[in-house]
Amino acid sequence: MISGMEQQLRPLVARLRAARAVTVMTGAGVSAASGVPTFRGPEGLWRTFRPEDLATPAAFARDPALVWEWYSWRRAKIASCRPNAAHEVLARWSQETTRQVRVITQNVDDLHLRAGTRDLIRLHGSLSETRCFNGCAAGVRPWRDEGAAAPDCLPRCPHCGGLARPAVVWFGESLDASDVERATQAVSCDVFLTVGTSAVVYPAAGFARIAQARGAFTAEINLESTPASPLVDLSILGPAEDVLPAIDQLVL
Ligand code: APR
Numbered sequence: 001m002i003s004g005m006e007q008q009l010r011p012l013v014a015r016l017r018a019a020r021a022v023t024v025m026t027g028a029g030v031s032a033a034s035g036v037p038t039f040r041g042p043e044g045l046w047r048t049f050r051p052e053d054l055a056t057p058a059a060f061a062r063d064p065a066l067v068w069e070w071y072s073w074r075r076a077k078i079a080s081c082r083p084n085a086a087h088e089v090l091a092r093w094s095q096e097t098t099r100q101v102r103v104i105t106q107n108v109d110d111l112h113l114r115a116g117t118r119d120l121i122r123l124h125g126s127l128s129e130t131r132c133f134n135g136c137a138a139g140v141r142p143w144r145d146e147g148a149a150a151p152d153c154l155p156r157c158p159h160c161g162g163l164a165r166p167a168v169v170w171f172g173e174s175l176d177a178s179d180v181e182r183a184t185q186a187v188s189c190d191v192f193l194t195v196g197t198s199a200v201v202y203p204a205a206g207f208a209r210i211a212q213a214r215g216a217f218t219a220e221i222n223l224e225s226t227p228a229s230p231l232v233d234l235s236i237l238g239p240a241e242d243v244l245p246a247i248d249q250l251v252l
Helices: 003-018 028-034 057-062 064-079 085-095 111-115 177-186 204-213 240-251
Strands: 021-026 100-105 125-132 164-168 191-195 217-222 234-237
Touching (some): 003 191, 021 204, 028 085, 028 240, 085 240, 100 177, 177 204
Parallel strands (some): 021 191, 191 217
Protein backbone atom coordinates (compact mmCIF):
# COMPACT_ATOMS: atom_id res chain seq x y z
CA MET A 1 0.00 0.00 0.00
CA ILE A 2 1.18 3.52 -0.79
CA SER A 3 2.27 5.10 2.51
CA GLY A 4 1.01 8.50 1.26
CA MET A 5 -2.55 7.11 1.23
CA GLU A 6 -2.02 5.56 4.69
CA GLN A 7 -0.91 8.95 5.97
CA GLN A 8 -3.95 10.63 4.45
CA LEU A 9 -6.33 8.05 5.91
CA ARG A 10 -5.04 8.40 9.47
CA PRO A 11 -7.58 10.98 10.75
CA LEU A 12 -10.44 8.91 9.34
CA VAL A 13 -9.06 5.65 10.76
CA ALA A 14 -8.74 7.21 14.22
CA ARG A 15 -12.35 8.41 14.05
CA LEU A 16 -13.61 5.05 12.82
CA ARG A 17 -11.85 3.25 15.65
CA ALA A 18 -13.58 5.49 18.23
CA ALA A 19 -16.96 5.61 16.49
CA ARG A 20 -20.11 4.00 17.91
CA ALA A 21 -22.22 4.93 14.88
CA VAL A 22 -20.95 5.01 11.29
CA THR A 23 -23.03 5.78 8.20
CA VAL A 24 -21.89 5.15 4.64
CA MET A 25 -23.77 6.53 1.63
CA THR A 26 -22.96 5.05 -1.76
CA GLY A 27 -23.55 5.88 -5.40
CA ALA A 28 -22.92 4.26 -8.78
CA GLY A 29 -19.14 4.54 -8.40
CA VAL A 30 -19.16 1.78 -5.77
CA SER A 31 -20.51 -0.65 -8.38
CA ALA A 32 -18.31 0.51 -11.27
CA ALA A 33 -15.68 -2.14 -10.52
CA SER A 34 -18.44 -4.78 -10.75
CA GLY A 35 -19.18 -3.68 -14.32
CA VAL A 36 -22.39 -1.73 -13.59
CA PRO A 37 -22.39 1.46 -15.71
CA THR A 38 -22.46 4.73 -13.76
CA PHE A 39 -24.82 7.54 -14.81
CA ARG A 40 -22.64 10.56 -15.46
CA GLY A 41 -19.19 8.96 -15.91
CA PRO A 42 -17.39 8.70 -19.31
CA GLU A 43 -19.42 5.56 -20.29
CA GLY A 44 -22.31 6.70 -18.09
CA LEU A 45 -25.92 5.81 -18.97
CA TRP A 46 -26.97 9.47 -19.28
CA ARG A 47 -24.25 10.00 -21.91
CA THR A 48 -25.99 7.47 -24.17
CA PHE A 49 -29.65 7.63 -23.12
CA ARG A 50 -31.94 10.56 -22.38
CA PRO A 51 -33.48 10.31 -18.89
CA GLU A 52 -36.60 12.10 -20.12
CA ASP A 53 -37.17 9.23 -22.62
CA LEU A 54 -36.63 6.40 -20.16
CA ALA A 55 -36.70 7.38 -16.48
CA THR A 56 -39.85 9.49 -15.90
CA PRO A 57 -43.53 8.55 -15.38
CA ALA A 58 -44.36 10.52 -18.57
CA ALA A 59 -41.86 8.47 -20.60
CA PHE A 60 -43.43 5.24 -19.31
CA ALA A 61 -46.97 6.43 -20.06
CA ARG A 62 -45.83 7.45 -23.56
CA ASP A 63 -43.96 4.24 -24.44
CA PRO A 64 -43.98 1.52 -21.75
CA ALA A 65 -42.44 -1.06 -24.13
CA LEU A 66 -39.39 1.15 -24.75
CA VAL A 67 -38.90 1.78 -21.03
CA TRP A 68 -39.29 -1.90 -20.19
CA GLU A 69 -36.83 -2.82 -22.95
CA TRP A 70 -34.24 -0.55 -21.35
CA TYR A 71 -34.87 -1.81 -17.82
CA SER A 72 -34.75 -5.42 -19.03
CA TRP A 73 -31.35 -4.67 -20.57
CA ARG A 74 -30.17 -3.18 -17.26
CA ARG A 75 -31.56 -6.19 -15.29
CA ALA A 76 -29.68 -8.59 -17.53
CA LYS A 77 -26.54 -6.48 -17.14
CA ILE A 78 -26.60 -6.49 -13.32
CA ALA A 79 -27.50 -10.19 -13.23
CA SER A 80 -24.05 -10.80 -14.76
CA CYS A 81 -22.29 -8.61 -12.17
CA ARG A 82 -20.90 -9.61 -8.76
CA PRO A 83 -20.38 -7.52 -5.62
CA ASN A 84 -16.80 -6.18 -5.43
CA ALA A 85 -14.39 -5.60 -2.52
CA ALA A 86 -16.10 -2.29 -1.64
CA HIS A 87 -19.49 -3.99 -1.24
CA GLU A 88 -17.90 -6.79 0.78
CA VAL A 89 -16.21 -4.45 3.27
CA LEU A 90 -19.45 -2.51 3.84
CA ALA A 91 -21.46 -5.73 4.22
CA ARG A 92 -19.06 -6.95 6.91
CA TRP A 93 -19.16 -3.60 8.70
CA SER A 94 -22.98 -3.65 8.65
CA GLN A 95 -22.95 -7.06 10.36
CA GLU A 96 -20.76 -5.90 13.26
CA THR A 97 -22.35 -5.86 16.70
CA THR A 98 -19.76 -3.73 18.54
CA ARG A 99 -20.89 -0.60 16.71
CA GLN A 100 -23.73 0.44 14.42
CA VAL A 101 -22.87 0.73 10.75
CA ARG A 102 -25.68 1.78 8.41
CA VAL A 103 -25.46 1.82 4.63
CA ILE A 104 -27.59 4.21 2.57
CA THR A 105 -27.47 3.64 -1.18
CA GLN A 106 -28.71 5.44 -4.27
CA ASN A 107 -27.93 2.32 -6.30
CA VAL A 108 -30.74 0.15 -7.67
CA ASP A 109 -28.46 -2.83 -8.52
CA ASP A 110 -28.89 -4.60 -5.13
CA LEU A 111 -25.19 -5.54 -5.09
CA HIS A 112 -25.01 -4.37 -1.47
CA LEU A 113 -27.82 -6.83 -0.65
CA ARG A 114 -26.11 -9.62 -2.55
CA ALA A 115 -22.92 -8.93 -0.56
CA GLY A 116 -24.94 -9.43 2.65
CA THR A 117 -25.40 -5.83 3.82
CA ARG A 118 -27.80 -5.63 6.79
CA ASP A 119 -30.57 -3.03 7.14
CA LEU A 120 -29.66 -1.46 3.79
CA ILE A 121 -31.49 1.81 3.11
CA ARG A 122 -32.30 1.91 -0.62
CA LEU A 123 -33.24 5.49 -1.53
CA HIS A 124 -33.99 4.91 -5.21
CA GLY A 125 -35.62 1.49 -5.13
CA SER A 126 -34.49 -1.67 -6.91
CA LEU A 127 -34.08 -2.75 -10.53
CA SER A 128 -35.02 -6.28 -9.43
CA GLU A 129 -38.44 -5.26 -8.18
CA THR A 130 -41.66 -4.26 -9.92
CA ARG A 131 -44.79 -2.44 -8.76
CA CYS A 132 -48.16 -1.23 -10.08
CA PHE A 133 -47.98 1.80 -12.40
CA ASN A 134 -51.54 2.80 -11.46
CA GLY A 135 -50.52 2.75 -7.82
CA CYS A 136 -53.44 0.49 -6.81
CA ALA A 137 -53.55 -0.07 -3.04
CA ALA A 138 -52.30 -3.66 -3.20
CA GLY A 139 -49.80 -3.04 -5.99
CA VAL A 140 -47.92 -0.18 -4.34
CA ARG A 141 -45.76 -2.69 -2.42
CA PRO A 142 -43.03 -3.85 -4.85
CA TRP A 143 -42.58 -7.55 -5.62
CA ARG A 144 -39.34 -9.30 -6.60
CA ASP A 145 -38.98 -9.66 -10.39
CA GLU A 146 -35.61 -10.10 -12.09
CA GLY A 147 -36.98 -11.18 -15.45
CA ALA A 148 -36.91 -9.46 -18.83
CA ALA A 149 -40.18 -7.97 -20.06
CA ALA A 150 -41.48 -9.34 -23.39
CA PRO A 151 -42.41 -6.34 -25.61
CA ASP A 152 -45.70 -7.95 -26.63
CA CYS A 153 -46.58 -9.04 -23.10
CA LEU A 154 -45.53 -6.30 -20.70
CA PRO A 155 -45.64 -6.99 -16.96
CA ARG A 156 -49.04 -6.48 -15.34
CA CYS A 157 -50.11 -5.73 -11.79
CA PRO A 158 -51.41 -9.01 -10.31
CA HIS A 159 -53.91 -7.01 -8.23
CA CYS A 160 -55.57 -4.55 -10.63
CA GLY A 161 -54.40 -5.93 -13.99
CA GLY A 162 -52.98 -2.52 -14.95
CA LEU A 163 -49.45 -1.99 -16.28
CA ALA A 164 -46.60 -2.73 -13.86
CA ARG A 165 -43.42 -0.65 -13.79
CA PRO A 166 -39.84 -1.06 -12.47
CA ALA A 167 -39.83 -0.22 -8.73
CA VAL A 168 -37.19 2.49 -9.03
CA VAL A 169 -37.56 6.21 -8.27
CA TRP A 170 -37.82 8.15 -11.51
CA PHE A 171 -36.92 11.79 -12.10
CA GLY A 172 -39.63 14.08 -10.77
CA GLU A 173 -40.87 11.44 -8.31
CA SER A 174 -40.55 11.66 -4.56
CA LEU A 175 -38.69 9.05 -2.57
CA ASP A 176 -40.45 6.64 -0.23
CA ALA A 177 -41.11 8.56 2.99
CA SER A 178 -40.01 5.72 5.26
CA ASP A 179 -36.68 5.35 3.40
CA VAL A 180 -36.05 9.10 3.73
CA GLU A 181 -36.96 8.92 7.42
CA ARG A 182 -34.54 6.03 8.04
CA ALA A 183 -31.79 7.79 6.08
CA THR A 184 -32.32 11.06 7.93
CA GLN A 185 -32.00 9.21 11.25
CA ALA A 186 -28.86 7.40 10.03
CA VAL A 187 -27.24 10.74 9.21
CA SER A 188 -26.93 11.31 12.98
CA CYS A 189 -23.63 9.47 13.42
CA ASP A 190 -19.98 9.85 14.50
CA VAL A 191 -18.52 9.23 11.03
CA PHE A 192 -20.28 9.81 7.69
CA LEU A 193 -18.66 8.45 4.54
CA THR A 194 -19.88 9.33 1.03
CA VAL A 195 -18.56 6.89 -1.58
CA GLY A 196 -18.75 6.91 -5.38
CA THR A 197 -21.44 9.53 -5.89
CA SER A 198 -21.29 12.73 -7.97
CA ALA A 199 -23.25 14.48 -5.18
CA VAL A 200 -25.65 16.26 -7.54
CA VAL A 201 -28.94 14.41 -6.90
CA TYR A 202 -30.99 15.39 -3.82
CA PRO A 203 -31.91 14.52 -1.12
CA ALA A 204 -28.85 12.20 -1.04
CA ALA A 205 -26.45 14.99 -2.04
CA GLY A 206 -27.49 16.97 1.06
CA PHE A 207 -26.75 14.28 3.66
CA ALA A 208 -23.03 15.03 4.11
CA ARG A 209 -23.80 18.62 5.08
CA ILE A 210 -26.53 17.48 7.54
CA ALA A 211 -24.21 14.87 9.07
CA GLN A 212 -21.48 17.47 9.52
CA ALA A 213 -23.95 19.92 11.08
CA ARG A 214 -24.88 17.18 13.55
CA GLY A 215 -21.23 16.75 14.55
CA ALA A 216 -20.14 13.83 12.39
CA PHE A 217 -16.63 13.59 10.90
CA THR A 218 -17.28 13.48 7.16
CA ALA A 219 -15.18 11.95 4.40
CA GLU A 220 -15.59 11.36 0.68
CA ILE A 221 -14.11 8.60 -1.50
CA ASN A 222 -14.27 9.28 -5.23
CA LEU A 223 -12.08 9.09 -8.32
CA GLU A 224 -12.53 12.85 -8.76
CA SER A 225 -13.69 15.84 -6.78
CA THR A 226 -17.40 16.59 -6.51
CA PRO A 227 -19.53 19.43 -5.09
CA ALA A 228 -19.18 17.65 -1.71
CA SER A 229 -15.36 17.69 -1.75
CA PRO A 230 -14.88 21.25 -0.38
CA LEU A 231 -17.42 20.55 2.33
CA VAL A 232 -16.22 17.27 3.85
CA ASP A 233 -13.48 16.98 6.49
CA LEU A 234 -11.47 14.59 4.32
CA SER A 235 -11.65 14.07 0.55
CA ILE A 236 -9.92 10.86 -0.60
CA LEU A 237 -9.25 10.48 -4.31
CA GLY A 238 -9.14 6.81 -5.29
CA PRO A 239 -11.24 3.81 -6.35
CA ALA A 240 -13.69 2.63 -3.69
CA GLU A 241 -12.78 -1.02 -4.33
CA ASP A 242 -9.19 -0.24 -3.22
CA VAL A 243 -9.69 2.50 -0.63
CA LEU A 244 -12.39 0.79 1.47
CA PRO A 245 -10.37 -2.46 1.93
CA ALA A 246 -7.34 -0.28 2.78
CA ILE A 247 -9.35 1.58 5.45
CA ASP A 248 -10.70 -1.73 6.73
CA GLN A 249 -7.16 -3.11 7.12
CA LEU A 250 -6.00 0.01 8.98
CA VAL A 251 -9.01 0.07 11.32
CA LEU A 252 -8.57 -3.59 12.34
N1 APR B 1 -14.59 4.46 -7.00
C1 APR B 1 -15.03 5.64 -6.48
N2 APR B 1 -15.77 6.55 -7.20
C2 APR B 1 -16.03 6.24 -8.48
C3 APR B 1 -15.57 5.04 -9.10
C4 APR B 1 -14.81 4.13 -8.29
N3 APR B 1 -14.34 2.98 -8.77
N4 APR B 1 -15.98 5.04 -10.41
C5 APR B 1 -16.69 6.19 -10.59
N5 APR B 1 -16.72 6.91 -9.44
C6 APR B 1 -17.40 8.18 -9.17
C7 APR B 1 -17.44 9.15 -10.33
O1 APR B 1 -16.31 9.99 -10.32
C8 APR B 1 -18.74 9.93 -10.03
O2 APR B 1 -18.47 11.06 -9.19
O3 APR B 1 -18.75 7.85 -8.90
C9 APR B 1 -19.59 8.94 -9.25
C10 APR B 1 -20.79 8.38 -10.02
O4 APR B 1 -21.66 9.45 -10.24
P1 APR B 1 -23.02 9.26 -11.05
O5 APR B 1 -22.76 8.48 -12.27
O6 APR B 1 -23.62 10.62 -11.17
O7 APR B 1 -23.90 8.34 -10.08
P2 APR B 1 -24.67 8.73 -8.72
O8 APR B 1 -24.01 9.83 -8.00
O9 APR B 1 -24.88 7.47 -7.98
O10 APR B 1 -26.08 9.24 -9.31
C11 APR B 1 -27.08 9.63 -8.41
O11 APR B 1 -28.64 10.00 -10.19
O12 APR B 1 -29.23 9.28 -12.25
C12 APR B 1 -29.64 9.33 -10.94
O13 APR B 1 -31.04 7.85 -9.71
C13 APR B 1 -29.80 7.92 -10.36
O14 APR B 1 -29.04 7.07 -8.22
C14 APR B 1 -28.67 7.85 -9.33
C15 APR B 1 -28.45 9.30 -8.97
